[in-house]
Amino acid sequence: MDETLLRSLTPTVIGILVRRGADFTAAEDAVQEALIEAVRVWPQQPPRDAKGWLVAVAWRKFLDAARADSSRRQREELVDAEPAPGPSDGVDDTLQLYFLCAHPSLTPASAVALTLRAVGGLTTKQIAQAYLVPEATMAQRISRAKRTVAQVRFDQPGDVATVLRVLYLVFNEGYSGDIDLAAEAIRLTRELAARIKHEEVAGLLALMLLHHARRPARTRPDGSLVPLAEQDRGLWDTRLIAEGVDILQAALARDRLGEFQAQAAIAALHADARTAEETDWVQIVEWYDELLRRTDNPVARLNRAVAVGEADGPRAGLAALAELDPGLPRHTAAAAYLHERAGDTSTAARLYSEAARVATTLPERDHLTRQAARLNARLRG
Structure with missing residues (x-):
């Protein structure tokens, strides 16, 4: 069973059903049922035209659901005018x-x-x-x-x-x-x-x-x-x-x-x-x-400030950073890095600790905590 092929065909088949008149929810449900059927049938009976097979089965699933729906009369035109399996034109x-x-x-x-x-x-x-x-x-x-x-x-x-x-x-x-x-x-x-x-x-x-x-x-x-x-x-x-x-x-x-x-x-x-x-x-x-x-x-402005610090020196980077909202995500971490580059180890250690407290992921928090510990060890030494 080629799962990659099934996944690549899914949007095409849904789109075909929608273009034929199915609403999105009904089309998506019908295609999911067709995919389940493919998983069951294809290992023993692989189709020559996978896309055409899925379209035909999904459309049949949709029609079955349409006939059972309370709005059956409104859908009779779709049932009576069932198109041939597979895509009918070049619409993407x-x-x-x-x-x-x-x-x-x-x-x-x-x-x-x-x-x-x-x-x-x-x-x-x-x-x-x-x-x-x-x-x-x-x-x-x-x-x-x-x-x-x-x-x-x-x-x-x-x-x-x-x-x-x-x-x-x-x-x-x-x-x-x-x-x-x-x-x-x-x-x-x-x-x-x-x-x-x-x-x-x-x-x-x-x-x-x-x-x-x-x-x-x-x-x-x-x-x-x-x-x-x-x-x-x-x-x-x-x-x-x-x-x-x-x-x-x-x-x-x-x-x-x-x-x-x-x-x-x-x-x-x-x-x-x-x-x-x-x-x-x-x-x-x-x-x-x-x-x-x-x-x-x-x-992007925050990242630019760090880049300025690399291109023109950390003081220039800090000046660019000072123009930005200090509440920006990673603002404190960027300030810590630039202060360390500028030789202000004490301020950098403090800022790394502050940044770690507001980090949104565990790996980021651990990294910033280690940076603070490294600088604090240097200050104690």
């Missing part, structure tokens, strides 16, 4: 499904869950495990999302920017449970890039690949974090880096710069440096300036 149903799952009426959390369910083909249990919530909670979230988009029709172009934000949210969840959400986000973004020639889609894919390439070096065997400057660059995936750079260069050549392309350019400059000392921080600051001209992102 998968692309439309991306737009539907990232509909502006959904909250980010709901859009992510619905995307993983309908486009990614994951089960509710898998999504719940990935987000470390009870399965019942995730089921309610997905059900609410499906009800919200039930009456949405594909009569207007979708918002690519919203789809990309949802995919980036998935990517940033990283890895937990049995589902590698970073890898899943890359897979979905690859599919989107194959369906739409858009510079920012390419930019997001390049950004994901460049970040994912550094993943093997980000943690030690005990799970503790390894800062970028201390990572073993020999562990970086050079194949992913090369692919990301190629995709980025092709996107930049179209001269329609967007925020994901700018972020990918920054990641590419980090990947290009053979050692931390060889990092081109001046160019990185310039790319942050380009990024901030397109989005007033406070996290």
